[in-house]
Amino acid sequence: MKNFLIFPLIALMLFISTVSCDKDDVQPTIDPGSIDTPADLTAVLNDIYSNSDAPGMAVSVIKNDSVLYQQSFGKATIERNKPYTNQTSQPIGSISKTFVAAAIVKAIEQGYFTLETNINDILPVELKNPKIPDAVIKVKHLVTHTSGLLDEAGSYFQAYHILPGEDISTEGAQLLVGGFGIQQRETMPLADFLASYYYPGGDLYSSENFASTAPGSTWNYSNIATSLAAYLVETATGIDFKEYVTTNILLPLGMTRTAYNMEELNSENMAELYWDKSTPLPDYANDSYPDGSIHTCNEDLAKFLLDMMKGAKGQSATLFSAAGYKMLFEALIPEGIVPEILAENQGVFWFLNGEEIKHDGSDPGTSCNLQFSKDGNSGYFLLTNMDASTDIHDQAYFELAGKVHAAVSAFIQHQ
Numbered sequence: 426m427k428n429f430l431i432f433p434l435i436a437l438m439l440f441i442s443t444v445s446c447d448k449d450d451v452q453p454t455i456d457p458g459s460i461d462t463p464a465d466l467t468a469v470l471n472d473i474y475s476n477s478d479a480p481g482m483a484v485s486v487i488k489n490d491s492v493l494y495q496q497s498f499g500k501a502t503i504e505r506n507k508p509y510t511n512q513t514s515q516p517i518g519s520i521s522k523t524f525v526a527a528a529i530v531k532a533i534e535q536g537y538f539t540l541e542t543n544i545n546d547i548l549p550v551e552l553k554n555p556k557i558p559d560a561v562i563k564v565k566h567l568v569t570h571t572s573g574l575l576d577e578a579g580s581y582f583q584a585y586h587i588l589p590g591e592d593i594s595t596e597g598a599q600l601l602v603g604g605f606g607i608q609q610r611e612t613m614p615l616a617d618f619l620a621s622y623y624y625p626g627g628d629l630y631s632s633e634n635f636a637s638t639a640p641g642s643t644w645n646y647s648n649i650a651t652s653l654a655a656y657l658v659e660t661a662t663g664i665d666f667k668e669y670v671t672t673n674i675l676l677p678l679g680m681t682r683t684a685y686n687m688e689e690l691n692s693e694n695m696a697e698l699y700w701d702k703s704t705p706l707p708d709y710a711n712d713s714y715p716d717g718s719i720h721t722c723n724e725d726l727a728k729f730l731l732d733m734m735k736g737a738k739g740q741s742a743t744l745f746s747a748a749g750y751k752m753l754f755e756a757l758i759p760e761g762i763v764p765e766i767l768a769e770n771q772g773v774f775w776f777l778n779g780e781e782i783k784h785d786g787s788d789p790g791t792s793c794n795l796q797f798s799k800d801g802n803s804g805y806f807l808l809t810n811m812d813a814s815t816d817i818h819d820q821a822y823f824e825l826a827g828k829v830h831a832a833v834s835a836f837i838q839h840q
Contacts, residue, residue: 530745531669613712644758698791803837
């Protein structure tokens with residue numbers, strides 16, 4: 426069984442990149458001419474959902490500065506027959522990294538550091554790559570996955586944990602405990618987790634956490650390095666990262682149903698996460714929470730996407746100056762460093778590929794993708810509470826995502 430916490434995001438990006446380029450392979454049963462109206466799209470998506478393994482799903486479509494379509498399908502909780510609605514909250518996996526991106530740019534605009542700042546000018550304790558002790562790791566290296574700081578699979582598994590109070594005798598809990606070694610425990614503070622991973626003497630410290638290549642020279646997708654970037658914001662500003670994001674990103678956008686901690690949200694609006702339709706998973710968390718653990722809903726995420734799209738056009742000042750939005754989506758590394766099949770380049774965590782700007786996310790029981798055109802004129806996202814984290818389930822999600830992509834693309838063409 427493959428590493429279900431790291432590699433599915435890459436597989437998902439590969440798949441969405443493929444269907445974006447070759448729509449004929451994914452929409453043989455969809456007639457673009459038949460999806461003219463929101464009602465047409467609902468009918469098609471309802472059919473796609475009904476023939477999928479997804480417990481529930483949500484879709485928003487934006488074009489020309491308006492949310493043209495927003496609908497949810499299926500169940501938030503199958504056992505209670507609770508519908509998945511536009512207010513249903515769920516984690517969105519690595520799409521959370523785009524909120525780290527927003528926090529980084531906000532902190533830069535507030536004057537705390539720049540993309541060129543050495544991370545050791547911010548960190549309270551110097552961090553060194555033991556394989557290249559003199560290497561200078563800059564903020565821009567963290568936000569482009571070129572820092573030389575790696576995710577060691579075994580250690581990253583240990584960041585995930587079942588929350589206290591959850592029943593670990595259930596089939597879903599035993600899948601996490603027995604299959605992947607995820608234990609039930611309290612959450613470790615972010616600073617403590619990063620220290621245990623990056624500093625000698627830490628329980629998770631290993632030479633395998635570091636690459637032997639110079640910062641900026643190679644691309645290695647890193648969840649933990651993303652959380653280190655979030656910790657830079659926390660250290661530089663003196664404000665807890667969750668609080669910083671809430672104050673500077675969520676509240677200005679009116680995202681009142683979005684939070685990192687589930688307990689801050691109405692439990693009646695939370696989606697159950699599923700291994701499969703008959704196997705709900707227990708509530709779990711991640712010590713490295715900034716990289717993938719924000720919880721949001723269809724209505725709220727559409728507000729974020731709409732602002733990002735307006736910002737890409739230079740038409741928003743809600744979160745940053747025009748220069749700040751430009752920084753988010755500007756190619757930051759030389760061509761050829763990001764694997765060609767994934768994207769052409771990297772902005773501040775955002776993937777830049779041709780005319781598309783995107784990010785995807787996958788964790789146990791949640792699989793999502795989000796993308797918009799580089800000109801900011803059209804975009805959409807898909808949220809599901811289904812699993813795509815192993816070979817057992819990923820193809821089912823990829824097929825669903827491909828069909829949704831084709832249907833949404835056909836709808837956008839007629840607007």
